[in-house]
Amino acid sequence: MKIDRVVLRETRFVAVGTVFFSALLQLAFLAIGAWDLAVLLGTLLSAGAGVLNFLLLGVTVQRALAVGDAERAKAMLRLSQRLRMLALLAVLAVGVALSVFSSVAVVVSVFFPRMTLIVRQAVLAKRSRAAAAAKGEEGISNEDKDNA
Amino acid sequence: MELAIALIFAACALGAGTAMIAGIGPGIGEGYAVGKACEAIARQPEMKGSVTTTMLMGCAVAETTGLYALVIAILLIFVAPGILGDKLIDLIEGNKDLIKELLAASTGA
Numbered sequence: 001m002k003i004d005r006v007v008l009r010e011t012r013f014v015a016v017g018t019v020f021f022s023a024l025l026q027l028a029f030l031a032i033g034a035w036d037l038a039v040l041l042g043t044l045l046s047a048g049a050g051v052l053n054f055l056l057l058g059v060t061v062q063r064a065l066a067v068g069d070a071e072r073a074k075a076m077l078r079l080s081q082r083l084r085m086l087a088l089l090a091v092l093a094v095g096v097a098l099s100v101f102s103s104v105a106v107v108v109s110v111f112f113p114r115m116t117l118i119v120r121q122a123v124l125a126k127r128s129r130a131a132a133a134a135k136g137e138e139g140i141s142n143e144d145k146d147n148a
Numbered sequence: 149m150e151l152a153i154a155l156i157f158a159a160c161a162l163g164a165g166t167a168m169i170a171g172i173g174p175g176i177g178e179g180y181a182v183g184k185a186c187e188a189i190a191r192q193p194e195m196k197g198s199v200t201t202t203m204l205m206g207c208a209v210a211e212t213t214g215l216y217a218l219v220i221a222i223l224l225i226f227v228a229p230g231i232l233g234d235k236l237i238d239l240i241e242g243n244k245d246l247i248k249e250l251l252a253a254s255t256g257a
Contacts, residue, residue, distance in 0.1 A: 057204065062200065064182045064186070065186060065203070068190065070187055078175040081211065096223075103227065113208065114208065114215065121209075
């Protein structure tokens with residue numbers, strides 16, 4: 001099955017944001033003098049799992065929307081969510097249990113895709129507010145012109 | 149001491165299990181959202197791209213609560229028993245005399 005263009009675009013965006021936040025985490029660890037290879041490996045494992053989780057979510061949403069039947073779509077997404085959570089649980093358990101990975105880096109990095117989306121939503125909301133404000137001002141100035 | 153450590157392990161396992169109850173919610177919410185998105189696309193097929201994007205964002209954000217629960221459960225299973233067990237052992241080692249006195253008082257010796 002071919003992955004939808006929208007899903008790929010969103011996943012790419014999330015991946016870029018995750019890489020950015022991962023770099024920030026490495027810098028933070030370097031700044032406090034606690035950086036070692038385990039931090040890098042932990043970040044790679046967890047951030048990779050987070051992005052893969054998002055891609056799988058996208059593929060599931062695409063398939064569910066293609067089905068067309070609302071009830072089947074609901075069931076598909078519920079099953080997918082449970083399976084993805086189990087997979088993430090396994091990855092996190094491996095990351096926390098093995099000393100090769102830094103536990104802190106593993107736990108923090110799994111939130112990077114979400115943080116990217118939250119930042120994106122905040123930026124989009126700010127832009128739409130600014131656009132609405134500009135539109136409002138334009139409307140007021142047009143009314144002034146009409147009154148004059 | 150073994151009983152105390154076993155109690156800590158049991159409490160951590162119970163806590164992890166309880167935390168995972170939060171994993172149910174996102175699945176239900178996402179399913180509901182996708183169901184509505186299907187209906188929306190059936191009404192306006194030309195909006196499929198926009199609906200898919202919004203859906204993806206919504207689902208990812210909705211899943212965050214499940215992720216919090218997952219992380220809490222992982223920490224309770226893998227990290228908390230070690231830290232709490234060590235603290236308990238330190239506490240017992242540091243207060244051996246007091247514990248002996250308490251045990252003696254409780255047995256009436």
